[in-house]
Amino acid sequence: MKITDSAVLFVIIALPFAFMMRIKTNNLQNVEYKNILLNRYLDTAVEDASNAMIIRGINDRITISKEKAVEAFYQTLYANLNITGDNTAKQRLNAFIPVIVIIDYDGYWIYSMETYTGMNGEKIQEMLWKPKKPYVYEKDGLVYLFTLDDYTTVLDIAAAKFYEGQREVIVQSLPDDEIIQDGELFEQVRKRTIAESIRSDVNTAINEHNKYAKLFGITYQFNPPSISDDDWQRNIEDIGILSFFQGIPIGLGGERFNSFALGAARVIRKRLYYIEQGENGLYYYHRENCSDVSLKDKVYDSREECALKGALPCGKCNP
Amino acid sequence: MSETLSKIMALVVSMFLFFIFPVENMLTRQDDITKVIVLNKTAEFVDSVRNLGYITPLMYMQFSQSLSATGNIYEITMEHIHSSIDPVYTDPVDMTSFQHYYNVNARITYTDEILDRLFPENPHEPSDRYYLSKGDIFTVKVSNTNRTPATKVQQMLLMSELPVKRIYVIYGGMVRDENN
Numbered sequence: 339m340k341i342t343d344s345a346v347l348f349v350i351i352a353l354p355f356a357f358m359m360r361i362k363t364n365n366l367q368n369v370e371y372k373n374i375l376l377n378r379y380l381d382t383a384v385e386d387a388s389n390a391m392i393i394r395g396i397n398d399r400i401t402i403s404k405e406k407a408v409e410a411f412y413q414t415l416y417a418n419l420n421i422t423g424d425n426t427a428k429q430r431l432n433a434f435i436p437v438i439v440i441i442d443y444d445g446y447w448i449y450s451m452e453t454y455t456g457m458n459g460e461k462i463q464e465m466l467w468k469p470k471k472p473y474v475y476e477k478d479g480l481v482y483l484f485t486l487d488d489y490t491t492v493l494d495i496a497a498a499k500f501y502e503g504q505r506e507v508i509v510q511s512l513p514d515d516e517i518i519q520d521g522e523l524f525e526q527v528r529k530r531t532i533a534e535s536i537r538s539d540v541n542t543a544i545n546e547h548n549k550y551a552k553l554f555g556i557t558y559q560f561n562p563p564s565i566s567d568d569d570w571q572r573n574i575e576d577i578g579i580l581s582f583f584q585g586i587p588i589g590l591g592g593e594r595f596n597s598f599a600l601g602a603a604r605v606i607r608k609r610l611y612y613i614e615q616g617e618n619g620l621y622y623y624h625r626e627n628c629s630d631v632s633l634k635d636k637v638y639d640s641r642e643e644c645a646l647k648g649a650l651p652c653g654k655c656n657p
Numbered sequence: 658m659s660e661t662l663s664k665i666m667a668l669v670v671s672m673f674l675f676f677i678f679p680v681e682n683m684l685t686r687q688d689d690i691t692k693v694i695v696l697n698k699t700a701e702f703v704d705s706v707r708n709l710g711y712i713t714p715l716m717y718m719q720f721s722q723s724l725s726a727t728g729n730i731y732e733i734t735m736e737h738i739h740s741s742i743d744p745v746y747t748d749p750v751d752m753t754s755f756q757h758y759y760n761v762n763a764r765i766t767y768t769d770e771i772l773d774r775l776f777p778e779n780p781h782e783p784s785d786r787y788y789l790s791k792g793d794i795f796t797v798k799v800s801n802t803n804r805t806p807a808t809k810v811q812q813m814l815l816m817s818e819l820p821v822k823r824i825y826v827i828y829g830g831m832v833r834d835e836n837n
Binding site: 340341342344345346348349352356359360363364366367370371374377378381385602604609619620621625641642644645646647648649650651655656657 | 667668670671674675678679682683686689690692693696697700704739741742743744746749750752755757758759764766788790828830833834835
């Protein structure tokens with residue numbers, strides 16, 4: 339065989355492979371793009387939900403509306419995916435969201451699939467709110483009900499007594515209790531309790547969801563996400579909404595979109611600003627952790643408030 | 658005579674088909690995959706900055722290290738558009754000239770200044786975090802500055818200069834949160 343013939347033969351054999359490689363890399367690019375896009379949609383949806391759930395009443399009292407949060411979440415999601423008017427597509431999308439958690443100050447709600455018998459004896463399956471669960475920790479006959487800050491209720495079952503208040507307040511009432519006495523241990527136990535109780539309920543709900551996903555024709559095996567303890571504890575620090583997405587097909591090669599998003603309402607952790615006179619005699623406002631702040635006498639809640647006092651933004655911390 | 662010429666021609670053509678075509682093909686695919694990795698890493702970095710509201714030296718180091726692992730040299734351009742809330746004075750040094758309202762001005766900080774904060778030149782100054790505020794816009798642009806192997810092979814084949822930028826990623830968005 340001539341060398342040109344074998345070269346042509348080689349090309350004929352190699353060309354399909356090159357072609358397949360091209361299709362695969364194109365698919366890979368597409369998957370990556372879709373991944374980023376869906377993550378953006380999910381982030382926007384939880385952000386909108388966390389804004390919608392806060393209802394401010396008289397005296398800045400805050401109530402949480404979980405229904406409003408979920409409504410805003412789905413509306414944004416539908417709008418972004420352009421399926422606002424398409425009920426079938428909505429139902430299909432909903433099947434990929436196994437669980438939504440609303441994190442409140444003193445407990446959390448789980449929104450997941452449930453089966454129940456209707457009025458006429460028929461079986462109904464739909465997403466339902468489970469009763470609110472508190473952040474409970476139990477040790478040596480004492481039951482601790484934690485919140486997102488250091489306000490705690492301790493129940494002494496044997497003595498049938500309860501103590502309620504900030505940790506510094508109830509520290510005198512419980513002199514033998516090491517969790518209440520030790521501030522650092524208290525923080526650790528509190529954070530772990532909150533993260534653990536939410537995590538275990540999320541995992542249960544996701545495992546349960548497999549049963550229902552089959553009915554929607556989804557063959558994907560839903561698995562509890564692998565999120566490290568640190569991430570759980572760092573993420574859950576404020577009132578917010580946590581939602582999980584699993585198994586959305588996004589590529590030709592069976593790629594799936596798995597993600598979760600947390601939207602925090604920023605109610606408990608506030609940002610603080612301080613005004614101080616600079617060396618040149620002008621007044622500047624600083625962030626809380628700016629190294630130029632020496633005396634923290636008066637706190638301001640917003641940058642606008644500081645500016646209305648005539649203070650300039652600090653050049654160092656750039657508030 | 659003509660026999661020899663056609664043999665040389667056949668050798669050149671088969672050289673091209675046997676070696677250069679597969680190599681060029683493979684290198685182009687490699688560039689495509691690199692693009693995906695760069696986009697992924699950039700999105701990861703920008704999203705974590707948007708969620709946290711600050712950049713730590715470690716975050717930037719990890720980001721640039723993960724980019725350099727692709728074997729190319731990149732230029733990372735960062736842009737931070739800060740909405741600064743400034744009180745209005747008719748005369749800035751005269752405290753009494755305050756007009757009792759404020760303006761929201763956009764102040765843009767670029768790569769050099771951000772990096773100077775993260776990795777100060779003065780060794781006595783501690784390396785610090787760079788803070789952003791909620792509502793600011795943070796954008797990162799990444800482009801390659803070296804010729805990728807695919808570009809080199811194509812240049813050889815076409816015998817002309819080709820643009821260096823093959824991998825070009827822009828990713829950005831609004832800062833969602835502030836943490837300390």
